[in-house]
Amino acid sequence: MxxxxxxxxxxxxxxxxxxxxxxxxxxxxxxxxxxxxxxxxxxxxxxxxxxxxxxxxxxxxxxxxxxxxxxxxxxxxxxxxxxxxxxxxxxxxxxxxxxxxxxxxxxxxxxxxxxxxxxxxxxxxxxxxxxxxxxxxxxxxxxxxxxxxxxxxxxxxxxxxxDLSLMKEYANRAESFWREGRQHLWLAFGSMGAACLVGLPLGLASHRVPALRAALLQGLSIVQTIPSIALFGILIAPLGYLAANVPLAAALGIRGIGAAPAFIALFLYSLLPVVANTMAGLSQVPADVTEAARGMGLSRRQRLVQIELPLAFPVILAGIRIVLVQNLGLATIAALIGGGGFGTFVFQGIGQTAIDLVLLGALPTVALSFAAAIILDAIIDLTRRGGHDRD
Amino acid sequence: MSTRAVTFRAAALLLLVVFVTRPQLFAFAFVPLTANNAPAIYNQGSLLALTLSHVRIVFLATLASTILAVALAIFVTRPAGREFLPLSRSLVNIGQTFPPIAVLAIAVPLVGFGEKPTFIALFLYGLLPIFENTLAGLTEVSPRTLEAARGMGMNAWQRLWQVELPLALPVILAGIRLSVIISLGTATIGSTVAAKGLGEVIIAGLQSNNVAFILQGGLVVALLAVLIHDGLGLAERAAARRLGRPLDEIA
Structure with a gap:
């Protein structure tokens, strides 16, 4: 000692x-x-x-x-x-x-x-x-x-x-810094929100229907495997077609190049962690707990809302943490296809070999992912602890 | 593996090989995507050469990160390295919040354009999943198993080589697979800093507004990644089977 x-x-x-x-x-x-x-x-x-x-x-x-x-x-x-x-x-x-x-x-x-x-x-x-x-x-x-x-x-x-070069770069483009920042957050959080809206019901459905489970997880894990810029590229073709041929799509701002393919790609990447963790969370609810709830006369819907989802919540949150950290990082690549975000400065900086401009884009991204990881980890711990207190 | 699965994989592999060696055969499918008589098939270099250099840099970087990451994980789980264990755990967690592109972008001004920054980014970022999984694999070996190995008269070195590493192998392989997949993606972005790779096709398409290039680049990278991911998954399952473990135990 x-x-x-x-x-x-x-x-x-x-x-x-x-x-x-x-x-x-x-x-x-x-x-x-x-x-x-x-x-x-x-x-x-x-x-x-x-x-x-x-x-x-x-x-x-x-x-x-x-x-x-x-x-x-x-x-x-x-x-x-x-x-x-x-x-x-x-x-x-x-x-x-x-x-x-x-x-x-x-x-x-x-x-x-x-x-x-x-x-x-x-x-x-x-x-x-x-x-x-x-x-x-x-x-x-x-x-x-x-x-x-x-x-x-x-x-x-x-x-x-x-007086630092980094802050001079910022001072020269303060306005676009905040605009790209908002775009970055919108891409990361918006696609995460969309993934939750779609992924939670999908996770629930595949928890209930085993036949759906294997196919869905396999399909989503293939999507997860595709490198981000390749997925952007694959989405650009159909979206461009859509914009050229469907006036409504063009009116909604959907174009082959820009934020739309980036948003959709981030959404697709986010689905796997949300669906898989919803499923994992629901399947680890002990059978005797749901049995007891049924015995108490709770309907299927009540069991889901009052028992199963609260018990599965920490695991679902863990999936959301993965998604958020992943999206905040991946949104950087969106700039490559004109989707904006902090990546704009990273790629401009690479083009001009100006390291401070690269840092102006990279440091906020790292800080955001880092903070998101710590905050969500803490929330997950708190919900876990809350669950134990009630036991 | 069912016959269907084998056929499916063989067909995907064949498609990839034919596409990168004889891309002109597929020109008909890409012509509708071009405008103003732009070329339908990437014409600024051979797809095969780009694919090979893409795979080469990912392979070399993963090899280097595997050697270092496994060595580091072994070190921090030995008595001599225990003091480094808590910190290395948090470092892995923190490190993974860094987007790979940030590592790539910061490496450029330090080492210049080309293969070097890409290799550095792939190597550094590739360390994390392998280190994390090797650590998990080594620390999950039950103390009873180790006790039994000691009882059989094995020394520390033998325990490591004959007991701990083989037991941890499936988890280590899962880490390597994750690392390879991330690297394939980062190497694609590496083309923005002039590394030879398949990203070139996509970027050339973006620059000349040629959707045909963007799509074929995207498809080749995607197919390559899915096939490699799948192949490494097979290796993992084989390693798990050798230990007589069910598949779902490796996460």
Whole structure:
């Protein structure tokens, strides 16, 4: 037991993280300076990237976190150290952007470099490990997520990052950023909603009719196998035909290229998890429970609404979690066929080899999927727990 | 497997092979989709070569991720790596919320256009399902089985090779299958960063507004993915059967 040893005991994982921090500090540039948006840049080590006092302070904090990672064992201490580290380097990279950019130069771009990303990775690993060991309940995880989201919002709204290239890209296209964001959410959530409307009855029907089950699951799993852009491509042909020949379809905004094939593809991908989990949830309701409900004189409909669906709910939610995380990611590809969404910036960025533009599209997508996964996992835990309390 | 299932698979495979080697035979079906005398069949490269390089990059990336992911999963389930187990579990969960396209897009500015960013994205993203499943397979081996193996005088190495890995094999294979399917899709998107692959056909169609290209690209990729998925599924079932387990135990 490490706690019984009075002497220093190195934590293996912590030592790896400390090594990562050391590598970031000594050997990797903290920010990259470029004369304009597209040319390749030069790296600046942390010491040259900040005003001297700030640089010394940041380096001391970073070294302190590394020592904590290697030597401290209590998860709370490690979490505190990791959070302190993150709270220092995130604003620091913003300050550094202002410091490195020559006064009055509006073409120069400063981006976080490998050293910053390594530090962020190391601190995030330390925090993730501490949070895992703390075994937070669902409310605790939601609270941790809200704190992280709040800090991020503070960072973005305070303007601390406004000199960074990423935020300059955002400032140049703030309006389209929010428009594509709304489109992204509409694609992901809209197709999920449609899949629930269709998938829940389908799951219920195939729970009741075994003959339907095998055929439906097999068909849907074939759809799931088809890569997204191939499915978009396959849908473009019939939708284009529909738009050209059915005036109503064209009036509804259905076109071969655009949001319609993306929406339909996401909907098709979403069906399998919803149907399969509805079926799995319903089939794990114990037979004696439904038997008892029948004995109490509940009708078939009452049994379904009051007994079976509530008991199957956590499993159905688990299917919805899969769908949501999957859709938020896949909606990025919609941009390739003119469907909009954050992918627009990713593909524009690839085209212009502008990494900050890529990040402008990729980071919100990752943040959304990450938050969706944590929130839905917490809700699933809460509904499971609620079910047990009633037992 | 019923005769019908065998015939169906053989027919699908034959269709794919004939399509990529002799696409002109199918031109009649795609002509109605073109406008202004645009070509009905992809003419900027051979479909066969694109298919082969598509499969090649997926195979190489999956091979690399399988080796690393299985090694890592073995490491974190040994006494020496226990401290890394909780974190690696959460990392896999977090990692899967990253869309593969984000990994691909971020790799481009770092390593340039071409095969490299695609390989990196396929490799990194492919690690997750294999690692997760290997971990699940290894941790689900019952302690009693391991105790029995120890009682028979097996050392740690023998227990791993002769007991744990064979028992975990069907689950590991399921992870590899998932990883291959994701990679086939990501490799298709890889064509946006100039990797040679079937995505080229779809993208060329999107750029020249030629629905025939888009459709045939989509169909070839889809057929390829479905066949590979199915073939790996057969391998999984064979591995499960060797252990004498019913099919539904492998999820």
């Amino acid at each position: 490490p706690t019984l040893r009075p002497t220093l005991h190195l934590d293996r994982l912590g030592s790896v993280i400390a090594g990562l921090i050391g590598l970031a500090l000594v050997a990797s540039p903290f920010v990259t300076y470029r004369a304009n948006r597209i040319v390749s840049g030069e790296g600046r080590l942390l010491f040259d990237a900040l005003p001297p006092a700030g640089a010394v302070g940041t380096i001391l904090v970073v070294i302190g976190v590394a020592l904590c990672a290697a030597l401290a064992h209590r998860p709370l201490v490690r979490l505190a150290a990791a959070s302190l580290g993150l709270c220092v380097i995130f604003p620091a990279v913003g300050v550094s952007a202002g410091f490195v950019t020559p006064v009055g130069n509006t073409f120069a771009r400063v981006s976080p470099a490998i050293g910053f990303w390594l530090l962020a990775l190391a601190f995030a690993l330390l925090a993730a490990d501490a949070l895992t060991r703390l075994r937070l309940g669902p409310w605790g995880r939601l609270a941790a997520l809200s704190i992280a989201a709040g800090m991020l919002a503070l960072l973005l709204l305070s303007g601390a990052w406004s």
